[in-house]
Amino acid sequence: MIPLVDLKAQYDLIRDEIDEAIQRVLDNTSFIGGSEVSSFEDAFAEYCGAKFAIGVSSGTEALRLALIACGVGEGDEVITSPSTFIATVEAIAGVGAKPVFVDVDEETNNIDPALIEAAITDRTKAIIPVHLYGYPVDMDPILDIARKHGLKVVEDAAQAHGAEYKGTRIGGFGDVACFSFYPGKNLGAYGDAGGVVTNDEAIADEVRLLRDHGRSDKYEHRVLGFNSRLDSLQAAILKVKLAHMEKWTDQRRAAAAIYGELLQDAGVRLPAEQPGFKPVYHLYVVRTPKRDEIAEALKAAGVASGVHYPIPLHMQPALSYMGHSEGDFPNCEQNARDCLSLPMYPELTEEQAQFVAQQVKKAAASLRIAG
Ligand SMILES: Cc1ncc(COP(=O)(O)O)c(C=O)c1O
Structure with missing residues (x-):
C-alpha cells in the first residue's frame, strides 16, 4: 500500500535526532517556553526570511491571534477564498468578523486577485490569501489592492512552508503569515502546533502577549489573552525537522x-x-x-x-x-x-x-x- 502521507517513514530516518531532542526536554523538565521555543522561533524566522516568528498552539490559533493583532474584530469583514480548509474561516468568525468569499483562479485554485476589489466594502479590514496545496498566491496584485484600500494582509501559509514567490520565500509578503505545524504538514510537529511570522514588531509583540494570557510579567496581564502557546517538546521536534x-x-x-x-x-x-x-x-x-x-x-x-x-x-x-x-x-x-x-x-x-x-x-x- 502506498499511503497519501507516510509519517513513519520520516520518523525512521530521523529517529536518533528526534529521540535525543525529546530526551533533552524531559531531562530539563522545562515544558513550557524557554530556550527550546525561542531557539526554534529564531531558526524558523530565519528560514522564512522574516524578522520574527512566534510559536503558537496550532495554525488555527496562528490565524486567530494574527487577526486580533491586526486589529480585526466584531463587525469587520475579511476577504478570503472558499477553496481552503475550514480553519481559515473559523479564525475570521472566531474574532467576530464576517468572512467574505471571492472565487479562485481557475488554473491555480488560489484566490483570484482580479475579483477582490469588487468584494471590498467600507467594513473590509483584511485579506487572507491562502497558499493552497503549497502553491504560492500571486501576491503583488493583492499587496497593491491592500495598500490602495488600507487593508491588512494575513497570509494563510499553513500548507506552504518554504514556497517561493518571485524568488522569495513566503513569510514576509503580507503584514503577517500564519503556519500550521500539524503532523502531516510539510513541517510537522508530533502534535498540534503553529507559528506566526512577521516583520512588524508591534504585531509580533501583540501575538506574544495574546498567546500567553496577555502576560507582560509573571502575574501582570496587560490584556486578556489566551493559552495558545507552543510547547517545548514540539519546539524541540520542529527544530530538528527544520534542518531537513x-x-x-x-x-x-x-x-x-x-x-x-x-x-x-x-x-x-x-x-x-x-x-x-x-x-x-x-x-x-x-x-x-x-x-x-x-x-x-x-x-x-x-x-x-x-x-x-x-x-x-x-x-x-x-x-x-x-x-x-x-x-x-x-x-x-x-x-x-x-x-x-x-x-x-x-x-x-x-x-x-x-x-x-x-x-x-x-x-x-x-x-x-x-x-
Ligand atoms: C489552509 C489551512 N489553514 C489553516 C489550517 C489550520 O491549521 P491547524 O490544523 O494547525 O490548526 C490548516 C491545516 O489544518 C490548513 O490547511
Whole structure:
C-alpha cells in the first residue's frame, strides 16, 4: 500500500535526532517556553526570511491571534477564498468578523486577485490569501489592492512552508503569515502546533502577549489573552525537522517532477507551475471529471488518494448562515468536483512515484479519458 502521507517513514530516518531532542526536554523538565521555543522561533524566522516568528498552539490559533493583532474584530469583514480548509474561516468568525468569499483562479485554485476589489466594502479590514496545496498566491496584485484600500494582509501559509514567490520565500509578503505545524504538514510537529511570522514588531509583540494570557510579567496581564502557546517538546521536534526542510522540499519537488513527466498525456489536468512561482507540493493535486473512478482504481492497486476539499466552504452546513448557494463560486466548485490528491511526501521513492503514475495512467486509459 502506498499511503497519501507516510509519517513513519520520516520518523525512521530521523529517529536518533528526534529521540535525543525529546530526551533533552524531559531531562530539563522545562515544558513550557524557554530556550527550546525561542531557539526554534529564531531558526524558523530565519528560514522564512522574516524578522520574527512566534510559536503558537496550532495554525488555527496562528490565524486567530494574527487577526486580533491586526486589529480585526466584531463587525469587520475579511476577504478570503472558499477553496481552503475550514480553519481559515473559523479564525475570521472566531474574532467576530464576517468572512467574505471571492472565487479562485481557475488554473491555480488560489484566490483570484482580479475579483477582490469588487468584494471590498467600507467594513473590509483584511485579506487572507491562502497558499493552497503549497502553491504560492500571486501576491503583488493583492499587496497593491491592500495598500490602495488600507487593508491588512494575513497570509494563510499553513500548507506552504518554504514556497517561493518571485524568488522569495513566503513569510514576509503580507503584514503577517500564519503556519500550521500539524503532523502531516510539510513541517510537522508530533502534535498540534503553529507559528506566526512577521516583520512588524508591534504585531509580533501583540501575538506574544495574546498567546500567553496577555502576560507582560509573571502575574501582570496587560490584556486578556489566551493559552495558545507552543510547547517545548514540539519546539524541540520542529527544530530538528527544520534542518531537513530544504532537502525534503527538493524531494517533494522531485516526486512532483516524476508525476508531471509521466502523467503529461494521461488525460488528467496537472498542477500549475507558472514562472515565478515555486510550489512546495504539500499536496499534489490532479483534476479530472472521473475523480471518483480513478480513486477507486488506485485503491484497488494499493495506492491511497485524497480529496482536498470535496465541499467548498460556502456549501458547508456550518456556514449556511452566509446564505450562499451552488453556483456562487464556479471555479472553486469545479475544483471541488474534480480534484484528486496523489501520494506526496519527501520519502516517496522514485519507484513508488512511477508506480502511482502508471496506475493513474492505466485507470484514465480504461476510463477512456486519455489523449
Ligand atoms: C489552509 C489551512 N489553514 C489553516 C489550517 C489550520 O491549521 P491547524 O490544523 O494547525 O490548526 C490548516 C491545516 O489544518 C490548513 O490547511
